[in-house]
Amino acid sequence: MKLTRRDVLKTAAASSAIMALNGSLPMLKEAAAAEPDKWVKAVCRFCGTGCGVMIGVKGGKVVTVKGDPNNHNKGFLCLKGALMPPIVYAKERVTKPYIRKDGQLQAATWDEAMELVVSKFKTALKEHGPTSIAYYGSGQALTEESYLANKIWKAGLRSNNVEGNPRLCMASAVGGYVTSFGKDEPSGSYEDIDAATCFFIIGSNMSECHPILFKRVASRKQADPNVKVIVVDPRKTNTARIADEHVSFKPGTDLAILNAMAYVIIQEELDNPRFYDKYVNFMTNKKKKVDFKAYQKFLEDYTPEKAEKISGVPADQIRRIAKMFASSSGTVSFWTMGLNQRIRGVWANNLVTNLHLLTGQIGKRGATNFSLTGQPNACGGVRDTGSLCHLLPAGRVIKKAAHRAQLEKQWGLKPGTIAPKPGLHTIALWNAFSEAKVKAMFVLCTNPAHSLPNVNMYTEGMKRKDNFMVLSEPFMDAETVKYCDVLLPPAFWCEKRGVYGCSERRYSLLMQAVEPMGECKSDIDILLDFAKRMGVDPKVIPFKNVDDVWDEWREVSSATPYNFKGMTRARQEKESGLRWPCPTEDHPGTKIRYVRGEDPNIPKDYKNKYWYYGYPDGKAKLWMRPYAPAAEEPDAEYPMVLTTGRVIDHWHTGTMTMKVPELRRSFPKAYVEVNEEDASKLSIKNGDNVELETRRGKMVFQAKVSDVCRPGLVFVPWYDANLMINKLTLNAFDKGSKQPEYKICAVRIKKA
């Protein structure tokens, strides 16, 4: 619909009139008069940027928030962060336990609910063994909560079925870092942004998904006009507004582009043999160590011209961005779900890292390969505590007997307590739950009935009567509430105490600002109660409170390169976050890992400047990963590509942002973004209803016609519970990381 100035004036007049008749405006909410009694230090509840917030409390209630000037965000908040208070007091808050009886959730006491939960778990354990129970956690749970659940399951109940939603958002990044460096997590920090002269942003709409980091990048560009920004994305997002080069490509072909960039870098002699000769091993896809010449030969399949044929990106543009990347004084690359949520997500991660290893754009201020994470505590809470089915705390893996033995010793367990076989990864776990092979599942702080790909498949399984799901969820309108058998009321965000660890390895303490609502309990208390009722050995779970859990985790880390023993609670209360490694109480935290003089794991007199200690020979790995297509490429039947993602106003499944009137109204419902050319061919106008059909089903969305998507691509945001695009997405996953390919599936569209 085209809107003219005249339309707007007419409408304005009408509404002015109606307003005049209605009388004065309602009372204002967050007025200046509400000067808080106190400010309490915490971290934002939303994305993986992990901005520090100060929570304003008046009369025992949260009345406002402001940015923490001492955390990395220097006092700034994005629009979601600035509007958090209404979420706490949403009318949908779950404030007492519920048990499903005759299909309906009915209020119950804590004792009734927990006894039912425990009886179901005990029965499953007794009749079907430890593989029939599972924990499905979250990158939004506190670190202590994930650590505790992991220990209850793996050490207490001897079940490795510990998974969580981070499998859906950053498993490929873990796979990428571990295969390239032998250790997980980024090596740089946000401060690298202030020193970089080139930004390579690929598969990330930072501006809407990590707004405060985007602000920092934009400010860097403003301060120095010579700073170059490259945005590689098939959508022309708001991030591309500051791009010197926006590289639009056929979705799924970025692997070819990244290899072609490496080809150009070598051809233009912008590579750095002094770095890679000493610190890098060249590896074939079959894990064979080869030499540089073999790598050069591998790259012959990826000349810019060949890559142009695959990706649709002009060869000249590939040459330009490769030169920018390699010749800057410092390049920082950022990526998120565009690379991770792919069946070749690990490979894509490796190929970005290759460019850094080839050019030596790593391990110095302003030069790093930086995977941004999507949730506030996916890094610190789940990756670092090893709360996934194949991991153990601090970078250890279940498969390695030595790793299990180390942890058993640290945890004071009998040798052989930890089961040697990894548990089920997220997709396999939900498949098993749908088939009732997993009988009892504890879901905490996540909404799988909305967030799993091809979600109808799994919600059907959740409806079964012969499996059992207990859910700890603060909001009654979360989709998964419809399917749970017991619903527990957790304390929310500012009502509890614990640690969030963001993308830059920064652990910040969230202090409790207000008392939990109604009968709500912190998830730590819920899990401790569960362990006690399950009869877990009190020597294994000896904790009285959240601080005890933190102290043990700190001690466990001290025997590993994660070492953050120096982050005592007293120190955390005082400081606004510290970056690990941080081995002693007087250590300031680490800005750059693997570098002598910066990383406390490297002796000060170590012979070389860099030491990639994740591998025995101290070298990083450059992997020759070939281009491979998506799991479901478009074809004659389904000729277009569907991709999904976020809008700045909403976060994940919208259970929080939909509670803020401003955010809810800003994007009240999901829509489909269609390119102007496609729209014109299909006679679709802005605002028309459009039917999207994939092999999983069909749905109708209102069209937004624009030039944001490239032709052949449509985008739908995934936050809307009433229009869940995950009914149409694909559950094919990366063989390495087991992360599903949300970002690409084939679709056909028509005017509804």
Next chain:
Amino acid sequence: MKRNCQNTRMLKIYPGILAGFVGLLLYGFSPLSVQGAGLKHLIPTDDAFDCYACHKIATPKIAQNWYESKHGMILVKCFVCHGQPDGKGSIPWTVSPDPKAVCQKCHDPAMKRMEAKFGVKLNCVKCHPFHQDSLHHDAYKKTQSKSQ
């Protein structure tokens, strides 16, 4: 980024009311009303999203100033500072945001510096033209805004 307004058709226009309140039409868009106590605005339905889509037509200069400003670049949208037109939001609905209720959320350190330097300043916007502080002096020229 192109934004589009699709839902204004939902706002019914009654010719009778229109005829009766021609004066309010003029008043509603006069500078006096915007700065005065009785702020007039569309009645938003639950779907009245995207202030920018309508304001780039109704008040193009202000909308474009925002779009090219730091706030526009990082998508600090209208409602973050101005609230909701029906007052049912979590931020007060106002033309001139209250520094203590709004600006402080992000600019508390700067406000404290200003207070220390010049004494208490009640009105940030008097000196800081927040809509017009372009983030990149020419960045917007490379963007879609050029064609809008």
